[in-house]
Amino acid sequence: MMSDNERPSIRKMIEDKASQKGATNAAEKTMPKLFLICAIISILTTFGIVLTLLFETITFFSEVSIVEFLTSSQWYPMFSDPDYGIRPLLLGTFTIAAIAMVVAIPVGLAVAIYLSEYASDKIRRTIKPILEVLAGIPTIVYGFFALTFVTPVLQAVIPGLAIYNALSPGLVMGIMIIPMVASLSEDAMSAVPQSMREGAFALGATRLEVSLRVVFPAALSGIIASFVLSISRAIGETMIVTVAGGGSPAQGLDITSSMQTMTAYIVQMSLGDAGFGTTVYYSIYAVGMTLFIFTLAMNLLAQFISKRFREEY
C-alpha cells in the first residue's frame, strides 16, 4: 500500500528516534521542576506577607507598648504625644462592615433565592452576568460614587451628616458586596438536589415553602459561609472607605461622622505622612497585621463551616 518502498517501517523509524530523544527527556525532567517552583512561589508569597508584617510589627512594638495598642481607646499617631490604641480603628472597620452587611445580606440572599428557585433559565442567564458587572467595577469607582453622589443625597435626607461619614461608604460597600453574597449563596442552593425539591412539591408545598423550608436549610452552611466571606471582604475593602469615610478615628458609634477604618489608615499614612523608619511608618504594619489576622480568621472560619457542615446529598 505504501508507495515509497525505500522507507523503513514506521516501527523501525520510531525505534531509531527513541535512542536520540535527548530533548524530550530533558523537558520531561525540567518541566515538573519549573512548575513546582511556580507553586512554591505562592507559598513564599504567604511567607513574605507574614514575615513582612511580623518583622515590622515587632519593630513597632519595640517602640509602642503592645498593651497600649490593645487597650488604649485613642488613636492619634500624628500628635506630638501620640496615642496608639487600635480600638477606634476596629470600631470604624466593624461599624462600616456592619452597615454594608445590613444591605448586602438581605438583598443578596433574596437575589439568590430568586435566581435559584424562581427565575427561569433565561432570566437567570441574563441577570447573572449583569450582577458580575456590578462585582467587577473597581472599588475606586464605588468610592467616587459614594463621595460625590450618595453622600450629597443622604445629606438632603439626614441634616448634619458630615461630608466624610461612615454611612455612605457602608451603604455603597453593601451594594458592591450584593453580587458576592448572591452568587455564593446561589451556588449553595443550586447544589441542593432537585429530588429534594420534587419531594416537597409532590406533597403540595408552594414554591416559597420549598425555598424556605427545604432548600434554605439544606444549603444553610454554604449560605453562612458566604456571609462570613462577605464580612471578610468588607473588612479588607479599602478605596471606598478611604475616599468617602474620611481620616478621623471613630468617636463612639455616630455613623453620620467620619470613621477611619484600618485599611483607610494604612492608605492615608502611606500617602506621604509617614517617613520611612518612623514609629508612624511601622504603625501601618501593626494595623496591617491586625487586618490580616481578622480576614484570615474569617476565611478559615468560612472554609471550616462549608467543610464541616457540608451536606451529604
Next chain:
Amino acid sequence: MLASQDKNTEYEENTTTETKKTGDSVYKVDQLNLWYGEDQALKNIELDIPEREVTAIIGPSGCGKSTFIKTLNRLTEMIPSVKTSGGIYYRSQDIFDKKYKVEQLRTKVGMVFQNPNPFPKSIYENIVYGPKIHGIKDKKVLDEIVESSLKGAALWEEVKDDLKRNAFGLSGGQQQRLCIARCLAIEPDVLLMDEPTSALDPISTLKIEELVQELKKNYSIIIVTHNMQQAGRISDNTAFFLNGEVVEYDRTDKIFSSPDDKRTEDYISGRFG
C-alpha cells in the same frame, strides 16, 4: 500495510526478544494481583496471550476485565491508589521493571477505548499525533502514514477529501475507527480494545468487528467485551473473568460449546450478568 510488514521482518531480525513464528505469546501474565486501595480488583491472574490472534475478555460488569486490559499497558497507574503484585511479561520483558520505560511499552501496545476519544483536532492531526511525539517530522512520511492508517482502519474512503475537518464532526462509529487508525499510525505490535463497540450502533459495531478480523493478520488483539455474541463472532480465545479471577480460559469455540466450569456455562447461557 503489506509493504511495511515486509520491512518489519528486517526490524525483527535485529531484536532478540521478538520472533515472527505464530503460536508464540505476546503477553505472559503471572500471578497478577491488583488493589484499588483496600479493594482487590484482580486476583492471581495467569494468562498466556498468543500473537496474531484475537483474545476476548468477557465477564459481567465489575469483574475486573477493564482493569485487567488497562494493566497490560500500565494505564492503571494513572489512579494513585492502585497497587499491583505479580508479573506481566510483554515478549518476555517484565513491564513492571523499574528500568523499563512505560512509554516504550505503550509505543508497542496501542489502545482503543470504550468511548471514542479523538483529540479535538483535525482528522489529519489526530493520526499524526503518535508519529510526531515519537519524532517523525517529515511531511511526506506523515502524509503516507495518514493514508495507510486510515486505509488500515477502513476509514480512508469516507474522509480522504476532508482531512482538515475536525474529528468531532465524524459520527461515533467513524470516530472509533479514527481512534483505531490513530493507533495504527505508530505500527504497534498489540492492540488493546476496551469495549470498543459498547457506545456504537449495530451497523458501526459490525464495521469494527469486520475490521478486527482484518487487523488480526498483522496485530495481536486483546478485546474486552460485554457482548458474548461479539466474543463468539470475532475471537480465537476467550477468557471468562468473574470477581477479579479468571474462571476459564480456552479456545473460543471450546468456551462457547462445552465450557469446563459451571459458572462459565451459566454466564454464556445468560443466566446472570
Next chain:
Amino acid sequence: MKEVSQETTPGAQTQHLSAPSNLPKREWKNRVFKTIFATAVGFSLLMLLILIIRIITQGIGSLDWQLFTNFASRHPEQAGLKAPLIGTIWMMALTAPISFVLGVGTAIYLEEYAKPNRFTALIQTNISNLAGVPSVVFGLLGLTLFVRELALGRSLIAGALTMSLLILPIIVVSTQEALRAVPSELKQASYAMGATTWQTIFKVVLPASVPGILTGTILALSRAIGETAPLIMIGALTYIAFLPESIMSQFTVMPIQIFNWTNRPQEEFHMVAAAGIIILLVMLLLMNSIAVWIRNKFQRRF
C-alpha cells in the same frame, strides 16, 4: 418537610378533590415573597443603572481628545490622562506575562504532577487563603519586599510584581478549573500512545484548555486594572508628567489618577475624574467582552 406533609392527612377521602382550605393564603404568601425577591434583583440592577448614568452625566462633558493627550494639571480644564493611560498599559503588559506564567505553572503542577499528599494540600489551602488577603496587605508586601528589600524603588516592575502576586490565586484557580475540564479519556489516549507526561500536557491538555485559561487570565487582569490600594502603598501616587521609559521608571495608572482627582475639593476635578472612570470602565468592558468572546468561540464539545 413535616409541616408540608400535614396537609395530606389520611382519612380525608371525602374532600380529596377540594384544595386544602389554607391554600389560597399560602399561594398569596408565595406571590408576596416572590415580589420581594424580584424587587431585590430590581434593586441591584437599579443601583448599577444609577451608578452608570451618574458617572456618564458627570463625566461626558470632560471627555474630549485633550484628555488623552495632556498630562495631569493643576487646572481641571487642562488635566489629562496621558501618563496614567500609558502607565496602565505598561502595567498590564508587565503583569500579564508574570502572573500568567506563575499562575498557569502552579495550576499545571497541582493538576498534572502533584501527588495527593500533605504538601499538595498545603499549596491548595494556601492559594485559597491568599485569595482572601486584602489587596492593601499585598501593597504592604510590595512596599517592603520589592520597593525596599529588592531596591526596585517605586518603579513599574515593583508595581507589576505586586499586582502579579495579587491576582495569582485567581489565575491558579481558573486555570485549575480549565485543566480539570479536559476529559481524562483524552489524556489516556495520549499516554496509551507512548507519550510522556509533558508531551501529553503540552500537546493535548493545554490546547484543549487554553480558552478557559485565557478567559480566566483576562478576568484576573481586569481585576488588576482597577486595583488602586496596592499601588498607592508602593508609592505610585506622585505627580507624573512624563511617560515611562523602562520597567524601572516611575509611573501612575488610571485608578490612581482618578483617586487623586476625587480627593480634590473642586467640583471640576470630580468631572474629570468621572471622565477618567468612563475610560476605565470602557477598558474593563473591552477586556470582559474579549473574555466572553473567547469563551463562546472556543467552547469545546467534549
